[in-house]
Amino acid sequence: MAATIKDIAQRTGLSLATISKYINGGNVLEKNKLAIDAAIQETNFSVNEAARNLKMKRSGYVGLLLPALNNAFMMDIVNKIQYDVRMAGFGVALCCLASTSDTESKEEEKKAVKFLMQKGVDGIINLPMNEDGAHLLEPLEANIPITLIDKQIITLASRVNAVVIDNVGACRLATDELLNAGHRDIAALFGAQDNYTARRRYEGYMDACRQRGFEPNEKHTVFADKYNKAGGYEAMKSLLHSGATAVLATNSGLTTGALRVLLEAGLSIPDDVSVVGFDAPGDQPGKQITSVLQPTEKIGTVAAEIMCENLRAIAQGRHFVPQLRTLRASLVRGSSVQTK
Amino acid sequence: MAATIKDIAQRTGLSLATISKYINGGNVLEKNKLAIDAAIQETNFSVNEAARNLKMKRSGYVGLLLPALNNAFMMDIVNKIQYDVRMAGFGVALCCLASTSDTESKEEEKKAVKFLMQKGVDGIINLPMNEDGAHLLEPLEANIPITLIDKQIITLASRVNAVVIDNVGACRLATDELLNAGHRDIAALFGAQDNYTARRRYEGYMDACRQRGFEPNEKHTVFADKYNKAGGYEAMKSLLHSGATAVLATNSGLTTGALRVLLEAGLSIPDDVSVVGFDAPGDQPGKQITSVLQPTEKIGTVAAEIMCENLRAIAQGRHFVPQLRTLRASLVRGSSVQTK
DNA sequence: CGCCTATCGCGAAACGTTTCGCTCTTTTCT
DNA sequence: AGAAAAGAGCGAAACGTTTCGCGATAGGCG
Numbered sequence: 001m002a003a004t005i006k007d008i009a010q011r012t013g014l015s016l017a018t019i020s021k022y023i024n025g026g027n028v029l030e031k032n033k034l035a036i037d038a039a040i041q042e043t044n045f046s047v048n049e050a051a052r053n054l055k056m057k058r059s060g061y062v063g064l065l066l067p068a069l070n071n072a073f074m075m076d077i078v079n080k081i082q083y084d085v086r087m088a089g090f091g092v093a094l095c096c097l098a099s100t101s102d103t104e105s106k107e108e109e110k111k112a113v114k115f116l117m118q119k120g121v122d123g124i125i126n127l128p129m130n131e132d133g134a135h136l137l138e139p140l141e142a143n144i145p146i147t148l149i150d151k152q153i154i155t156l157a158s159r160v161n162a163v164v165i166d167n168v169g170a171c172r173l174a175t176d177e178l179l180n181a182g183h184r185d186i187a188a189l190f191g192a193q194d195n196y197t198a199r200r201r202y203e204g205y206m207d208a209c210r211q212r213g214f215e216p217n218e219k220h221t222v223f224a225d226k227y228n229k230a231g232g233y234e235a236m237k238s239l240l241h242s243g244a245t246a247v248l249a250t251n252s253g254l255t256t257g258a259l260r261v262l263l264e265a266g267l268s269i270p271d272d273v274s275v276v277g278f279d280a281p282g283d284q285p286g287k288q289i290t291s292v293l294q295p296t297e298k299i300g301t302v303a304a305e306i307m308c309e310n311l312r313a314i315a316q317g318r319h320f321v322p323q324l325r326t327l328r329a330s331l332v333r334g335s336s337v338q339t340k
Numbered sequence: 341m342a343a344t345i346k347d348i349a350q351r352t353g354l355s356l357a358t359i360s361k362y363i364n365g366g367n368v369l370e371k372n373k374l375a376i377d378a379a380i381q382e383t384n385f386s387v388n389e390a391a392r393n394l395k396m397k398r399s400g401y402v403g404l405l406l407p408a409l410n411n412a413f414m415m416d417i418v419n420k421i422q423y424d425v426r427m428a429g430f431g432v433a434l435c436c437l438a439s440t441s442d443t444e445s446k447e448e449e450k451k452a453v454k455f456l457m458q459k460g461v462d463g464i465i466n467l468p469m470n471e472d473g474a475h476l477l478e479p480l481e482a483n484i485p486i487t488l489i490d491k492q493i494i495t496l497a498s499r500v501n502a503v504v505i506d507n508v509g510a511c512r513l514a515t516d517e518l519l520n521a522g523h524r525d526i527a528a529l530f531g532a533q534d535n536y537t538a539r540r541r542y543e544g545y546m547d548a549c550r551q552r553g554f555e556p557n558e559k560h561t562v563f564a565d566k567y568n569k570a571g572g573y574e575a576m577k578s579l580l581h582s583g584a585t586a587v588l589a590t591n592s593g594l595t596t597g598a599l600r601v602l603l604e605a606g607l608s609i610p611d612d613v614s615v616v617g618f619d620a621p622g623d624q625p626g627k628q629i630t631s632v633l634q635p636t637e638k639i640g641t642v643a644a645e646i647m648c649e650n651l652r653a654i655a656q657g658r659h660f661v662p663q664l665r666t667l668r669a670s671l672v673r674g675s676s677v678q679t680k
Numbered sequence: 681c682g683c684c685t686a687t688c689g690c691g692a693a694a695c696g697t698t699t700c701g702c703t704c705t706t707t708t709c710t
Numbered sequence: 711a712g713a714a715a716a717g718a719g720c721g722a723a724a725c726g727t728t729t730c731g732c733g734a735t736a737g738g739c740g
Contacts, residue, residue: 002482004726015690020728029688049460050399051726054390054695060459061401061431069419078418079409082434091401091459093431094422112426119400119431120389142342344696355720360698369718391696394725 003043011039023047053120058315061091062307063116065126067105069096071252073279073296074127077149080300081125088308093121097129102192102225110135117142122314123307128153131196136160145310145320147303151196152324161310163302163325167197170292170329171204171250174276177290177331178246179212182340183274186220187244189235189254193223201250220244224254232257240265245273245340252279255289270338280334288334295327302327343383351379363387393460398655401431402647403456405466407445409436411592413619413636414467417489420640421465428648433461437469442532442565450475457482462654463647468493471536476500485650485660487643491536492664501650503642503665507537510632510669511544511590514616517630517671518586519552522680523614526560527584529575529594533563541590541618560584564594572597580605585613585680592619595629610678620674628674635667642667 005019012019012035022028022036039045053059062085066074074096082092095112099105109129116124117138123145126136133153136146140159148162178186188205191198202223209216220242224231232254236247240261247262249255255277259269267273269289280291302325313320348359352375362368362376379385393399402425406414414436422432435452439445449469456464457478463485466476473493476486480499488502518526528545531538542563549556560582564571572594576587580601587602589595595617599609607613609629620631642665653660 005728006726016727017691017729018689021689024728027688032688046458048394048726049458050390050394050397051695052728054388054394054697054725055727055729057390057695059390061433064434069415069422075409075415078434079436082409082436083438086435086455091433093401094404094418094434095426096419096422098423115426115431118386118389345698346696356697357699357721358719361719364698367717372718388696391725392698394695394727395697395699397725 002048003045004048005045007043008036008039008045011043012036058122059120060089061093061119061121062311063093063095063119063121063124063126065095065109065112065116065124067097067109067127067129071279073252073294076296077127077300077303080297081304084301084304085308088304088311090122090308090311093119100226102129105129106135113139117144123147123311125149125303125307127151131194133160143314145307145314147307147310149299149303157322157324159322161303161306161322161324163299163306163327165294165299165327165329167200168204168207170278170294171201172208173204173329173331174248174250174278174292175205175208177276177333177337178248178274179208181246181274181337183246184214185217185242185244186246186248187236187239187242187258188216188221188248188250189232189239189258190221190223190250191231191254192225198223198250205248205250226253229253229257229260233261236261246337247273247275249275249277252277254278255280255291259289269336274337274340276337288332289336290334291332292329293332294329298327342388343385344388345385347383348376348379348385351383352376398462399460400429401433401459401461402651403433403435403459403461403464403466405435405449405452405456405464407437407449407467407469411619413592413634416636417467417640417643420637421644424641424644425648428644428651430462430648430651433459440566442469445469446475453479457484463487463651465489465643465647467491471534473500483654485647485654487647487650489639489643497662497664499662501643501646501662501664503639503646503667505634505639505667505669507540508544508547510618510634511541512548513544513669513671514588514590514618514632515545515548517616517673517677518588518614519548521586521614521677523586524554525557525582525584526586526588527576527579527582528556528561528588528590529572529579529598530561530563530590531571531594532565538563538590545588545590566593569593569597569600573601576601586677587613587615589615589617592617594618595620595631599629609676614678614680615676617676628672629676630674631672632669633672634669638667 005016008019009016014032049060064081068074085092097105097108099108106129113135124139125147127150128148131153133156139146146160148160150164152162152164190202220239222235224235232249236258247258249258262273269275275289277289277291279294280289306323310320345356345359349356354372359376389400404421408414425432437445437448439448446469453475464479465487467490468488471493473496479486486500488500490504492502492504530542562575564575572589576598587598589598602613609615615629617629617631619634620629646663650660
């Protein structure tokens, strides 16, 4: 049905090789150029990507593999990457995991990588669940470029790209905001302890405290197993009567969960308790929570950029070296912190 | 590098045809089965999808084409479809438009369809911007199954699937909630008048009013050109001093925009003004807005289901008839409506 | 004028599958 | 036992590209 390169060859009296060359930007006599263009117009020809892919051993797709798609952070990143990658001519094969449990997710992530490999994606952008990076070994063997986002995998650092935010600095920023306001009894909520990001943020928290020469109360620090709303809810609940005058919630889920507890307890913010969150939905009508804002768009752009550059390098047989890009997060002040 | 069917043939002493047949579920002598399985194990073989796609004239991808990815409604749908479609063995090629203006979006949508066609997707799931459906003519000619979500395109009704919600009923539900509470002066915010969904919701609103035998005040009704937060903000602003005792905001953006205005005006909900919204972020800490909730997961599941069924039918040479599925939305009561 | 070099075009093989039509073997039925 | 039917396997062609290596044509130069 659809026209092929063969049809163009017949119509123009040229050979397959010549048509192919022209299509791919090669040089051809002016009159042949015209003839080919005309034939392409008439037949409404467009190259068959499947055939091209077979020959070229590529697929024209980039896999985008995320642990979930249920919050604004992920959404913004997906949106940006999807767009930038597409503008570069690649398709985006989206894989967002569905499991809620950590161990299940890890298993699911491995399966997803297999799926993407089977689909033959040319590259993978991944916000990893498996922090050991075992799931990435196979694509790495196959020489498929990988760009990690949000988390670095240390053992793979020399082989994969990564675009992360300065978690230590970000959390230091958030902590300082409370410390500057005079708070010392801070209920500090972190993600699970085996989570890279959570650990870095804890580090930033400790840094900030120690810089003031004070050792935070361990009793007020909790690492939530679930880093979602439920986790934040439970964690905050357990700290409700701890005497803390401020709350530091170090990710989006924890923040929403914690806020809900405070609200249900009838506490008023910031009069009864000050709050600094992460990625707090700043978009809602109502009280604005002072919160660390991650540069999601930038993360997406940079990840896409690196990936496309890698892909171009591979196509041209050039070499490339994995990059690490660290982006800075900013603090957006709302009205949730009161000087003590 | 990677093993091919040829390698398996050599190792087992069988022919290409036989290996292919076995791989695709055909019958083969028990001892050959074993031999093939062994060879596959040893060589870590897996079929080359590019080659298979070329031969079979398919790509193994479904295009998912949305006007944007910047709200929970879209996110939930993407998430669900992505998952279900993947479980059926297809990849999802995500295309979310970036334009903010209507006309630009329509142009962008056409381009996106071209992109997906070029990529050779096997089917397209689309929340359409171009309500005339012109952008879908080409894939339709090419016999690519199409599933519309959220909006039906009447002129294409016999050729495409559609899964929509009962907009009329949903808006009637919302309106009744205010009417039942005794409100008669309702500031009613709708999307642009050339928008299918907006019109249906307006219809539902009018239905509900007329059923009570009263004709709503036209002055209190506005069709916002922008159906986002900004649109809601402007629209509400223009109605602030209209004397309305209640607000009906008929989509997510309008709802947030309107709420912001009320908040800034220092009005308290529901004491000063009652509010019923659509897709109001019910997830936030703070006051719950009574709101219509769309069955996003269900929409996703049904759309994926229909698409995969279509694709299976095509693969097996079966015929299929386009379906229309209408889903019901529900009203979630918060504390934003007060009896007058 | 003749040689060297660029430039352009071509034929053919290759990428890794699936499938058609055929042969050969085995089973089933009468 | 013999014929028919069913089951397995095979060779070869096809899907639509890209690319290698070679021949031909034309232009530049001494």
